[in-house]
Amino acid sequence: MGELRLMKGNEAIAEAAIRAGCDGYFGYPITPQSEVMEYLMAEKPYESTGMVVLQAESEVASINMLYGGAGTGKIVMTSSSSPGISLMQEGISYLAGTQLPALIVNIVRGGPGLGTIQPSQADYNQAVKGGGHGDYHMIVYAPASVQEMADFVATGFKAAFKYRTPVMILSDGAIGQMMEKVYLSDPVPRRTEEEIISQCPWATTGRPPTRDHNIITSLDLDPAGQERLNLVLQEKYRKIEENEVMYEEIECEDAEYIFTAFGLSARICQKAIELAREKGINVGLFRPITLFPFPKKEIRELGRKVKGIMVVEMNAGQMIEDVRLSVDSDIPIEHYGRFGGIIPTPDEIVNVLENKIIGD
Amino acid sequence: MGELRLMKGNEAIAEAAIRAGCDGYFGYPITPQSEVMEYLMAEKPYESTGMVVLQAESEVASINMLYGGAGTGKIVMTSSSSPGISLMQEGISYLAGTQLPALIVNIVRGGPGLGTIQPSQADYNQAVKGGGHGDYHMIVYAPASVQEMADFVATGFKAAFKYRTPVMILSDGAIGQMMEKVYLSDPVPRRTEEEIISQCPWATTGRPPTRDHNIITSLDLDPAGQERLNLVLQEKYRKIEENEVMYEEIECEDAEYIFTAFGLSARICQKAIELAREKGINVGLFRPITLFPFPKKEIRELGRKVKGIMVVEMNAGQMIEDVRLSVDSDIPIEHYGRFGGIIPTPDEIVNVLENKIIGD
Amino acid sequence: MAKMIGDIVIDIERCKGCEVCIAACPFEVIAMSEDVNSKGYRFATKVNDKCTGCTNCAIVCPDGVITVYRVKVAAE
Amino acid sequence: MAKMIGDIVIDIERCKGCEVCIAACPFEVIAMSEDVNSKGYRFATKVNDKCTGCTNCAIVCPDGVITVYRVKVAAE
Amino acid sequence: MTEEIIIAGFGGQGVLSMGKILAYSGVMQDQEVSWMPSYGPEMRGGTANVTVIVSDERISSPILNKFDTAIILNQQSMDKFEDSVKPGGLLIFDPNGITRFPKRKDINIYSIAASDEAGKLGLSIVFNMMVLGGFLKLKPIVNLENIHKGLEKSLPSRHHKLIPDNEKAIGIGMELIQPIQVLES
Amino acid sequence: MTEEIIIAGFGGQGVLSMGKILAYSGVMQDQEVSWMPSYGPEMRGGTANVTVIVSDERISSPILNKFDTAIILNQQSMDKFEDSVKPGGLLIFDPNGITRFPKRKDINIYSIAASDEAGKLGLSIVFNMMVLGGFLKLKPIVNLENIHKGLEKSLPSRHHKLIPDNEKAIGIGMELIQPIQVLES
C-alpha cells in the first residue's frame, strides 16, 4: 500500500516522480507550483536515484530540455503554471509531432495575462483542444486530490510511453498547495541504459553498428509524408479514446440531475451534493478524469437518464462544449463558472442548479 | 475604388497596413509569410508615413513589442506562421487580459511541430478557443482571397480599437503566397499624437498634470478584481458575438446540402460546387468569415433547411465542433479534412459528399 | 561656525521597522519602538535630540516614511 | 626526389557545379563541363594530367563528390 | 465526526504549521484530513490563513466558506472570518493586537492570551502550540499521543528536540483558554 | 472564358515571372486572375511551378489538379504534370533537357525549342517570354497591348528597358512553336 504522508499536491508530484523512476525534471519557478522543483532540489534525487533536476532559464528552455530529454528515451517531466505553459506551446507541439513521451504538469492559475496566482480551470481548452499549432492532442489527466496528483505521475509516464505522446496533468493552484493524506507507491528503480535501449528503439541513444541512425523530427517537407504522420497521430488518438478514458461517477445511481466537473470543481460539487441532497434534490456528479480522451460515451448515457446537467468550472465555459458535443438527449445543459481565482461555493452551486436547471 | 494591383496575399497585407495608417510592425521571418516584412522593408514606410518596421530577435520578442506598442495607443501589428504563433501565446493572452488593440496575422502552415511549410488550417482551435492561458478570445478573420487579405487589415484595426482587443487574421500559406487582383483603398494618414491621446485615453502617452497615470496590466492579485476583469471580457465577447459576425453564403438558396468551410478550403469548395452541380447535386457553401464570433445563428438556420452539412477543413476536424454546437436539427454533419500541407481537391470533396452525406 | 539643528517626522503607520535608518544615522537618533503599528510592525522613533537634519535616515528608508527638517543656527 | 601522381574521380551526378574546387586546385586540373547533369548543373571535369593528388579540391568540395587517388613515383 | 477549521493571523505567527500539526495528528489517528492555505505574495508581511478539515469520512471540498471553528490571531482576520463561523460554532482569538472584539452571540467565543504568555515564558517560538492547546481543550478531536506523532512527522528531524517544548505549550494553552461573554451593545 | 495553366521547370528558368506577366496581362484586360506558386526550400536549385488562371468570371479554387494547358520546361515537371492535362488540353514543352517525350494521345502537344534559340540569339534572359509567345500563339487569351501593360506593371521600373527584348522574344516564340505527333509505341 506504500508509505503514508501528509503532503502538498505539488510535493506529491515531485515525490511520486522520484518513486516512478523519473530520469529528469526541467523547470522554471512560477507560483503556485514552485514547490515541485523546490521539493526535488531538497530531496536531491540526483544523489539517490540519479535523477537529473535542473532549473532552466525559462519555460521555453524547460520545454525544449524536456523535448531533448524525451528524445533520449528517458522518463522526463516539467511543471509550470498558466503563463509558463503558454510559453511552452511550440515545444508541446514539437513533442506531439515527434511522438515523444513526456509529462507536463500545469498547476493552473487565473488568467488571462499575468492574472492572479489563485486557482483556476481556464486552461482547459489550451490543454484539450491544442494550444499549440497543428492537429495534436495530449492525454490530459485532471486530478482532484493530492492522492491523484501522486498517482497520475506514474499513470502519466506509462501512458506517455505506451502511446509515445506528451501527457499533461492539468491541476490548479488549490490542489497544488493543499495537503492531504497520500499513499506513496514503493519506489521503482530507474531503467538501466540497456533497458532504455531495448524498450525505446526509436531513441537517440547513440547509433550502434547494428541499426540505422535514429532521427527525431517533426519536419517533413513533403506534404504527403507530413499527411502520413498526421494520419498516424489521428489513429493514435482514436486508440487513446478507445482505451484510456477515465471518469468517476458519484451518487449517480438515483440522480435526477448531474453536476459535471473536473479537478477542484468536482470536489466542491461533492459538497454541493451533500447540501442539495439535504434539500431533497437528487443530484450526482460525473467527473471526467481524463479530459482528453473525454468520456463522451459515458456522459452521453448518463444524459439519457437524467433531467439536466450542470457543468461547473472555474472558467467561462470550456468543458461544457465537450459535454454538449457528447450528450444527445434533449435536456438542459448549463454552465456555472467563476473566474480569475474565485472558487465557487457549494451553496451558490446548489442555488444555480435550482434556478437554472430545475427551475427551467 | 482604390488602386488595382496584382499582389501576393502577404504583400497585400503589408501594403494595406501602410494604407490603413499603421504605426508599427514587429515581426520575425518565417515561411510562408516573410514577404509581409520584406515588402515593408522594401517600401520603407518609415520614410513615407513614419510607420515603424522592426525585425525582432524572435516571435516572443515580436509579440511583446506588439504588446508594448499597443499600450501606446498606436496601431500595431505582427505576422507569423504556426510555430511562431505558438511562441506568441503568452503575449496574446496578455494583450487580451490588458484589453489592448493589436493585429496578429497567422499564415498557417502544416503541423504539428516544425511540420511543413505548405498551407494548412490546423490552427483553428488555437486561434478560436484560446491557445494561450485564461478565458479570452480574439476576433478572428479568415480571408479567402488576396482582396480580403488586404481588406481585413483595416477591418481588423477598426475592430481592435472598437473593442480594445487583439484581432487575428487566420490565413494560410496558399493565400499568403498566391497573387490575385486587389483593389487597395486610398491611404489614410497615421493619427497625430493629439488624436491618439484623445482617442485612447487609456494609453501610455505620458501623464499630463490633468489626469491620473495610466496603468496597463492584466494582474490583479485580488481574485475579486480579477473576476471583475473577466466579467468585463465576457461581456465584451458577448457584444462582439452580437455585432461582428461575418459570413458568406454561396448558392445556398436552392441547396439541399451545404459545405461549410473557411479560407482556402472555401475557395476549393466553390470549385467542388461547380462539379457537384454539374452532376445535379444541389450544394451550396456557407463560409464563416469571422471564426470568432462564429456565425452560430446563421448556420443553425441553414441547418434547419438542408439535408446535410459537410465541413471541409485542412485539418483533422476543428471548426466542425463549432458547427455541431450551432446546428440544432437532426441532420448528418460530417467532416472532410486533409493534413500537413495537402490541399483537398474539388473532386475528392464531391466524392466524400456523395458517400458520407448523401449516401447516408 | 554655523550649526545645523534637525528634526525628523516618521510616518509610523507606514514604517515597517526594518531598522535601516538606525544604521544610517550618524548620531544614533533613531531606535525601535516597543509598540507595534496596525500592521504589526515595531516602528522607528526619535530617541534623542541630536538630529542634525543630515537626511541620511530619510534617503535610505525603503518606504520613504521619514521627512527631515533642518535649520541653521549660530554655533553655540 | 619522389614525385606524386594523382587522379580524381568526380561523382558528376552529385556535382553541383559550384566551381569551388577549381579555385582550390593549384594545378588548374579542373574545369566546368559544357553539358549539364540530370539536375541541370554543369559539372566539374578533369582537363589535364597535372593532378598531384594533393586533395585540395576534394576537401573544399561542399558536396564531397571528389575522390582522390595518389601514388608516389620516382622523380623523372 | 467532521471538524472544519480556519486558522488565520499574520505571516509569522505559525498559522500554517499549527494547521499542519493538527492535520498530521489527524492522519496519525487514521482520519481524513485536508490543509488548504491561502498562498501567494499577499502573504509577504501580510496575513496568512489555512483551512483544516479533520473528518472520519472522505472529505469533499477542501475549500470552505463556513467553519465549525475559527482560530484568529490578528484584527484583519477577525474582520474577515468572524462571520464565517457556523451558528453554534467556535471562535478562539488571541487578544494581543485585537482592537475590535467579536460581536456574535450565536457562537461560542473564547480568548487565549497565548502571545503574552509565550513572551513571558520565553516560549514565543511555540506560541502557536499554545493556541492549538486551547483549541484541543475545547474540541479534543485528536489525542495527545497522536499529536506527538504528528509533531514527529511534521517537524524536520533537526527540530525534534523542540517537541517537548511544543507539548508543554499545548498543556499551557489548555489552561489559558477562557470563555468570553459578548455584552449587549 | 477560363484558362487554367500550369507552368513548371527549374528554379532559374523564369517560370514564376512568366506566370506573373501572363496574369498581369489578364488583369490589364479586366479579367480575373490567380497566380499560385509552389514555394519553399524545395525551390532551392530544384523545381518551381506556378498555376495561373485567367478567367472572365470569379475564380473559385486557385489550386487545381487538372489544367487546360501545361507548359513544361524540364523532365521532372514532365513526369509530374503530363497526366494533369485535361483531355483535349494543351501541353507545351521545351525539348532541351527532356529525355522522355510525352506519350498522351488525347491532348495537343507542342514543342518549342526556346532554350536553344534564346542561347543562339543571346536572349537567354527572356527565354521564358519566347515560351510565353508560343503559348499565346496557340491560345491568344491576352492581347499584345495588354501584355505590354502587363510587362510594365510586373517588371520593376529599372528593368523597363528590357521590355522591347521581352516583346521581341514573344514574337520569336510565336514562330518557334511546333506541333508534335505522338507515335504509337
Add this chain to the structure above:
Amino acid sequence: MEEKFARPEIRKPENIVYKRTDLLVDRPLSYCPGCGHGVVHRLLMEVIEEKDIVSKTIGISPVGCSVLAYDFLDVDMQGAAHGRAPALATAITRLWPDRYVFTYQGDGDLAAIGTAETIHACNRGENFTIIFINNGIYGMTGGQMAPTTLPGMRSSTSPYGRDVDIMGHPLKITELVANLPGTYYVTRQSVQTPGAVRKTKKALRKAFDNQDLNKGVSLVEVVSNCNSGWKMTPVQSNIWMEENMFPYYPLGDIKVEGTLVEK
C-alpha cells in the same frame, strides 16, 4: 502618539530638507521591510521630478517583486510579461521617440527568462534606460535561485548552496551587455547606505540625461538585498551584501559615454 523629542519649532514646511516625492503614489509600498526596491523607486521618481519629465515618461514594470511598481510610480506604466520589458520598451521608444522610457527589472526577469530581449535591445542600441535590481534571487516567487545567485548561496531551489558544477555560474550580465556596441552607459550601484543612495541617484540621473542624446541603452544595475529570500534581517542582509555580493559584483561605472571604463 505623543513624541518625546519632537521639535515643533523646526517642523515647518519651509524647513523641510527631505520628503518623499509626490511622484511616489501615496500608499504603502508592497515590499518587505528593508527591501531596496523602495529606495530605487523613490530615487527614480526624484529624478523624473527633477528633470520635470512626467508627461514624457513611460515606465515598464516587470514580473517580479516590483510587478506592482505601476501602483507606486505616478507615471504612465505598462506591466510587461516576465522578462520581456526590453521588448515592450523597444516598441514604445520607437513609437514615441521623444518619450523617456525605462524598464525596471529584477535579475530573474532580466538575466534569466529575458536574456534574449535584454541582449538584443542592448545590441540594437535602443534609446531607453534599464534599471536592474540584482538581489541574487527570485524574490517574488519565494526565493528561488536566480542567474545571479552566488556560488554556494542558498535559495529554495539551491537549498544546499549553489553548486556551480550542476547549476551553472552566476551570470554577470551587466558586464556582458557593456561589451555590446548599443550600450552607452552601464553602471553598478547599491542603496544600502546614504552614500550609495546618492551615487545611485546620480547614476539614474545620468541615465535619463543620456536619453536626450539618443545614443543607446543606459543600464543602471542596483545590487540590492532580498532579506526575505536570504532569510536575514534587513540590516544583516545589507552587511551580507557588502561582504559577499560586492566582491562578485563590484560597484562602479562599467561603461561611460559608450566607452568601457578601464579597471
Add this chain to the structure above:
Amino acid sequence: MEEKFARPEIRKPENIVYKRTDLLVDRPLSYCPGCGHGVVHRLLMEVIEEKDIVSKTIGISPVGCSVLAYDFLDVDMQGAAHGRAPALATAITRLWPDRYVFTYQGDGDLAAIGTAETIHACNRGENFTIIFINNGIYGMTGGQMAPTTLPGMRSSTSPYGRDVDIMGHPLKITELVANLPGTYYVTRQSVQTPGAVRKTKKALRKAFDNQDLNKGVSLVEVVSNCNSGWKMTPVQSNIWMEENMFPYYPLGDIKVEGTLVEK
C-alpha cells in the same frame, strides 16, 4: 561519360587518399551549390569517424538550412525547435553524460531566437560542442537579415543595406560567450580554402576531445558563405566573405582551455 584524363592505373582502392566518409549518408546534400554547410558536415563526420564515437554521439540539428542535417549525418540526431538546440543538448548531455553531444546551428538560430538558450548553456558550462555556422543571413527562409549581418549588407529585410541605427549592430555572440566562465574552447574558423578547411577540422577535433574532459562548452564558429542569400556565385561569395566578413569576424582561437587568447 567518357573521361579524357582518367588514369585507371592509379584509380585503385589502395591509392585512395581522400574519399567522402561513410558517415555522410549516401544521398545528395540539400544545400545550394558551393554552400559551406556541406564542408562542415563532412568534417564533422570525419572527426566522429576518427574518434570512433558513432555509438556515443548524439547530434542536434537546428531550424535553418541545416534543418535536414539529420538526413546526412549518420549518427543519432534530434531536430530542435528554432533556436533551442542548446536546451535540447543540455538535457541530453545530462541524461547521457558519457555521450558526445553536439549542436549544429545557424546564426539566426543561435544568435537571434536562441540567444537565451545559447548564453545560458554556455554559462552553465554544459559539456557539449556547438558548431555555429555564421553566414550573416537567414539562408533557409530566403535571405533575411540575421543578427550577424554586416553593416550596410543587403538582405531581403534590409534591402537597402543594414542600417545599424535602425536595425542594430551585428552581434559578435562568439566573443560574448567566450567571456562566460562556462565556455572552455571558443574559436572562429572558415572553410573556403583547403588551408581553412584543415584548420576547421582541427578545431572540431579539439572540441570533441574537450568533451572527454568535461570542462564546459566548446564552440566552433565557422564563417561561411550563403551565396544564394548574398546573391553571388559561390566563388564570388567566398572572396566577398574574405574581404568583408573576416575583418568583422576575425578568424582564430578566442578562448583555449578556458583562457581567453590575448590579442
